Amino acid sequence: MPKPCQIRQTDTLAQKSREKCINDKHFFVSLHNQIFNYYIFIMKDFLKYTLATITGIIIFGLVIGIICVISLVGMAASDTATTQVKDNSVFVLSLNGTVEERSSEDLNMMSLLTDEDMSSMGLDDILASIEKAKNNEDIKGIYIESGAVSFDSYATVQTIRDALVAFKKSGKWIVAYGDQYQQMSYWLASVADELYLNKTGEIDLKGLGTKSEYYTGLYEKLGIKYQAVRVGKYKSYVESNTRKDMSPEDREQRMAFLQGAWNHMLKDIAESRKITAEAINQMVNDSIMAFAAPDDYIKAKLVDKLLYPEEIKSLIKKKLTIDDDDDIAQLMLSDMINVPAKKDEDGEKIAIYYAVGEISDTDLSSYTGSGGIIGKTMSEDLRKLADDEDVKAVVIRVNSPGGSAVASEQIWHAVKLLKAKKPVVVSMGGVAASGGYMISAAANYIFAEPTTITGSIGIFGLIPNLSGLVTDKLGVTFDEAITNRHTNYMENLVFEKENSEEIKLMQTYVDRGYDTFLSIVADGRNMQKEQVNEIAQGRVWLATDALGIKLVDKLGSLDDAVKKAAELAKLDEYYTSTYPAKVSWFEQLMADEHKGSYLDAELRNILGDSYEQWIFLRTINKRNKLQARLPFSTRVE
Numbered sequence: 001m002p003k004p005c006q007i008r009q010t011d012t013l014a015q016k017s018r019e020k021c022i023n024d025k026h027f028f029v030s031l032h033n034q035i036f037n038y039y040i041f042i043m044k045d046f047l048k049y050t051l052a053t054i055t056g057i058i059i060f061g062l063v064i065g066i067i068c069v070i071s072l073v074g075m076a077a078s079d080t081a082t083t084q085v086k087d088n089s090v091f092v093l094s095l096n097g098t099v100e101e102r103s104s105e106d107l108n109m110m111s112l113l114t115d116e117d118m119s120s121m122g123l124d125d126i127l128a129s130i131e132k133a134k135n136n137e138d139i140k141g142i143y144i145e146s147g148a149v150s151f152d153s154y155a156t157v158q159t160i161r162d163a164l165v166a167f168k169k170s171g172k173w174i175v176a177y178g179d180q181y182q183q184m185s186y187w188l189a190s191v192a193d194e195l196y197l198n199k200t201g202e203i204d205l206k207g208l209g210t211k212s213e214y215y216t217g218l219y220e221k222l223g224i225k226y227q228a229v230r231v232g233k234y235k236s237y238v239e240s241n242t243r244k245d246m247s248p249e250d251r252e253q254r255m256a257f258l259q260g261a262w263n264h265m266l267k268d269i270a271e272s273r274k275i276t277a278e279a280i281n282q283m284v285n286d287s288i289m290a291f292a293a294p295d296d297y298i299k300a301k302l303v304d305k306l307l308y309p310e311e312i313k314s315l316i317k318k319k320l321t322i323d324d325d326d327d328i329a330q331l332m333l334s335d336m337i338n339v340p341a342k343k344d345e346d347g348e349k350i351a352i353y354y355a356v357g358e359i360s361d362t363d364l365s366s367y368t369g370s371g372g373i374i375g376k377t378m379s380e381d382l383r384k385l386a387d388d389e390d391v392k393a394v395v396i397r398v399n400s401p402g403g404s405a406v407a408s409e410q411i412w413h414a415v416k417l418l419k420a421k422k423p424v425v426v427s428m429g430g431v432a433a434s435g436g437y438m439i440s441a442a443a444n445y446i447f448a449e450p451t452t453i454t455g456s457i458g459i460f461g462l463i464p465n466l467s468g469l470v471t472d473k474l475g476v477t478f479d480e481a482i483t484n485r486h487t488n489y490m491e492n493l494v495f496e497k498e499n500s501e502e503i504k505l506m507q508t509y510v511d512r513g514y515d516t517f518l519s520i521v522a523d524g525r526n527m528q529k530e531q532v533n534e535i536a537q538g539r540v541w542l543a544t545d546a547l548g549i550k551l552v553d554k555l556g557s558l559d560d561a562v563k564k565a566a567e568l569a570k571l572d573e574y575y576t577s578t579y580p581a582k583v584s585w586f587e588q589l590m591a592d593e594h595k596g597s598y599l600d601a602e603l604r605n606i607l608g609d610s611y612e613q614w615i616f617l618r619t620i621n622k623r624n625k626l627q628a629r630l631p632f633s634t635r636v637e
Contacts, residue, residue: 083338088140088320089329091133091336095185096147099123099156101356101399101429103582121333123156123429124578127558129336130163134170136339139331140320142167144192146178146185150637152399153430154261154451155543157184157636159557161268164191173319177312180204182637186302187265190272196315199306203297204290205280208258208265214244223468227493229507231514232458232538237627241462253540260542261451275301347573348392350565351385352558354578355396359403359411359435373400373439375407379414381580386418392574393423393565396443397558402435405459405513405627412520415442423568427561428452428552433540437551438517441524445564447556448543455551457521458538459513460627461506467497525550 103122133139142164151157168174168191176192178185181203189195197203219225219241228238236250246254266277283289283300297303307315316328331339357372385391396415402408418424419442426432426440428448433456440446448454470476478495480488492499493506515529518536522529527550535541535549546552554560566574 082340083331083335085136085138085331085339086329087138088322089138089331090316090320091129091139091142091331092145092333093126093129093142094145094147094332095149095188097121097149099126099149099151099160101152101156101397102354123159125333125337126160127163128341129333129339130160130167132336132339132341133331134167134172135342139172141173141175143316143330144174144176144189146176146181146189148637149182149185151184151430153453154184154265154636155428155430155449155453157188158264158449158451159429161188161191162557164188168193175312175316175319177307177309183208184636187269190269192272194315195273195303196305196307196312197294197297197303199294199308201294201306202290202292203302205284205302206289207284208262210254210258212240212246214240216242216244223466223470223473225465225468227463227465227499227503228460229503229510230458230460230538231510232460232536234540235456235458235460235538238460238462249539256545257453257540257542260544264451264544273301347575348569348571349390350562350569350571350574350576351388351391351394352562352576352578353381353385353394353396354399354580355411355436355439356399356429359400359407359439361404361407372403373407373411375404375410378411382411382414382418385579386421391422391577392571393425393569394418395425395427395558395561395565395576396440397427397429397561398432398436398440399429400436400439401431401433402438402456403627405435405438405517408435408438409516409520411439412442415439419444423565425561425565425568427556427558428454428543434458434538438520441521443524444568445554445561446552447554447558447561447564448546448552449557450542450544450555452543452546452552453540454543454546455535455539455541457517457532457536459510459517460538461510462627463493463506465494465497465499467495470495471497 098120099122100120101123103120103125130142133142164174173194174192175194175196176189177196177198178189178201179198180201181189181197183204183206186203186205216226226238226241228242230238234249234253236247236253239247239250263277266280269280270277279300280302294306298306313328314324317324317326320328322328355373355378359373359375361375363372363374382394385394415424424443426443426446428440428446429452430449431453432440432448433454437454437457471478478491480491482488486502486505489502489505493502518529518532521527521532521536525532535551541549541551543552543555547555562574562576
């Protein structure tokens, strides 16, 4: 059988076939060449576009890298640059965002790549800036620009306002202006010599109140039941998960501190605006102030005049005696931070230790999106201060709603050991309640701001029972093999319908924790346990009321606490140094994990006061079983 294209030459028919075969071969060769050329063309395009994509990605990465480097270099330069104050300058206190107890250099890459400012203002920076402005001859006044701002507590607003009152006493002026004033920003701005409002603006004075969510109805639908064990009839933290409404005791304590804080606000505003507190209260009762016509605010003497933004600029220029064509020399808060302060490091050192946030056994910042007080860390810090011979006295600035009862007791013990070596004075910020009060109780002396929330001496435990959901609705059943009677006590608490024995034993555990709390307060405040028990019961107190029942020694500021510490240490000359050191943006960048979640920050904005309950339940398995914490958020607007 001849192979293809191997037909014999002698045969004419075969010759023709051979010619056809050769033509076919040329055709296939041509087709092969065309396919090969097309393949080469496709591959060239593929390689071209692939290389272009890779090059684009590399260039994009380089651009982003350069932007980040420039941003980081800029942050570093701003940290070290000294602001030069021009003659005839104005400090602009722009009230936007959030005001916390202490500023932090929060490195969030989202804020580097967008225009969104993820940071908050620190009370410490604001107070230091007001003091610098008071003492600097080139700064003629303060311009308060009111915007959408929230504060971590009433006391934070009060503290800033008191600093502005002291500024005015130096003979310098304060002017305030806003497109709108929220309640807290108006309280603060009312201290101004001249108070102005946009011609279409509003003042949202409405009184103080809290609104709590109760989830028991939802849990019933899901087959979930929260089991609460507590001591103290006012210890109401658990009630959002165990009741459908506010208990009489919780309503009583909330009304007491809300009315006290409101009366204090009205008094301040009335004195500054030269009207009566009764008149302001009557206006708030009779109408919704935010809906009032702007002219009504002038008639009520709540503002001096209605102005457009360009008119306020002209007014400020007149106060500075400069022409309309001249620019106003402005110093923002970020500028004031870098204005050199008069530092006097003669004399002995007094340490100011900031204890801010929730008290926990371990670092919860990666879960909660914010920092706090870690029991072991703060205890170790205080031991170092006790051993530091250069430190002659310690002021602990407490701004905490409490948290883990075990971590709180650990810190209390460290404070007691510190006090054995040198004077310890506590300065309470916006809130020093429950565990926050426990860590304060051992101090030699306790100062509080008039609107500080304190007390809440009580203990609770909160554990969900999922038997209705897991067994009744989903059909999951359980059996066990155990060596001891209570081997699976936690599983029983969570999944078994009948767990009364475990609940009873846990109640004994909580009772013992409460008794320890009473002993701590009694020992620190020179009282009998029975006396403490009468004012404890988990009840929250406003500092003005806490003063009368010996929970605090005096109403005063952080500066007052420092002066008292110097007095107790018998120091004529002294200077202060703050602890713990702030974590710089570079340290955050080099850390293994950047703590603090952008998502949590957004959830706080969305959920408001409900965020605290949500984050507690979200992290309940990370927390100590025994909790000493405030039953509500103190954040205000």
